[in-house]
Amino acid sequence: MTTKMGQLYEGKAKRVYATDDEGRYIVEYKDDATAFNGAKRGTIAGKGVINNQMSNALFKLLESKGVRTHFLEQLSDRETLVRAVKIVPLEIIIRNVAAGSFSKRYGVEEGQELKCPTLEYSLKNDALNDPLINDSHILALGIATEKELDAIRTMAYKVNDVLKEFFAGIGVKLIDFKIEAGRLPDGEIILADEISPDTCRFWDAKTNEKLDKDRFRRDLGGVEEAYHEIFSRINQ
Ligand code: TMP
Numbered sequence: 001m002t003t004k005m006g007q008l009y010e011g012k013a014k015r016v017y018a019t020d021d022e023g024r025y026i027v028e029y030k031d032d033a034t035a036f037n038g039a040k041r042g043t044i045a046g047k048g049v050i051n052n053q054m055s056n057a058l059f060k061l062l063e064s065k066g067v068r069t070h071f072l073e074q075l076s077d078r079e080t081l082v083r084a085v086k087i088v089p090l091e092i093i094i095r096n097v098a099a100g101s102f103s104k105r106y107g108v109e110e111g112q113e114l115k116c117p118t119l120e121y122s123l124k125n126d127a128l129n130d131p132l133i134n135d136s137h138i139l140a141l142g143i144a145t146e147k148e149l150d151a152i153r154t155m156a157y158k159v160n161d162v163l164k165e166f167f168a169g170i171g172v173k174l175i176d177f178k179i180e181a182g183r184l185p186d187g188e189i190i191l192a193d194e195i196s197p198d199t200c201r202f203w204d205a206k207t208n209e210k211l212d213k214d215r216f217r218r219d220l221g222g223v224e225e226a227y228h229e230i231f232s233r234i235n236q
């Protein structure tokens with residue numbers, strides 16, 4: 001039994017706690033929702049419970065397909081025991097279909113299929129508004145090594161292959177998603193943070209209805225319903 005100790009960090013959607021084992025943390029998912037770097041704030045009732053369980057289910061699926069993740073054990077509705085990692089301060093974003101900032105930046109209509117998946121990085125830095133960053137910048141600034149970037153790239157595309165196929169099977173198009181990588185003490189890169197409607201775009205395969213946090217970001221209504229819908233499809 002691992003004992004929860006002091007809070008190490010509070011993010012926008014989760015808190016991270018130390019435990020009596022220095023190799024393990026406990027993450028606790030909140031219902032708080034923010035968008036546009038915290039400029040828009042709100043609550044999505046029950047989000048923490050859904051994101052915790054959904055992320056754990058997807059991490060288990062990914063583990064079964066050979067992706068190493070921080071997931072260890074779900075402790076409660078909102079709490080999960082994870083491997084302690086140091087987060088690489090990058091948002092790692094894969095896109096299958098144009099949407100969001102990609103559509104805006106390149107003047108491409110939302111919903112346009114991309115000829116191949118794209119990979120991009122943003123620097124996790126709220127004060128700078130998470131600017132886009134490229135491989136050479138990452139190497140030059142010492143944010144990650146060449147070997148780590150190789151591992152991150154391989155992991156990101158593998159996550160995409162596994163999740164795209166899984167979501168297609170439950171009638172959902174995986175438009176894009178953001179993941180984060182963590183370093184274990186021995187330097188190994190593993191999948192960390194979460195995979196949830198907060199961090200992915202999910203569109204219904206038939207209707208293109210949005211089943212993710214864009215409903216909150218864009219004031220589309222039906223936010224809680226969308227989280228429940230995607231969660232119930234995963235549990236089919
Ligand atoms: P974007 O189109 O706004 O750049 O978002 C790309 C993907 O990343 C989308 O699935 C939502 C996710 N995302 C996060 O998880 N956190 C963020 O802070 C942002 C801006 C996007």
Ligand code: ASP
Nearest residue numbers: 034035036037038039198
């Ligand atoms: N992480 C963003 C924020 O900082 C929210 C988002 O668009 O997902 O508020």
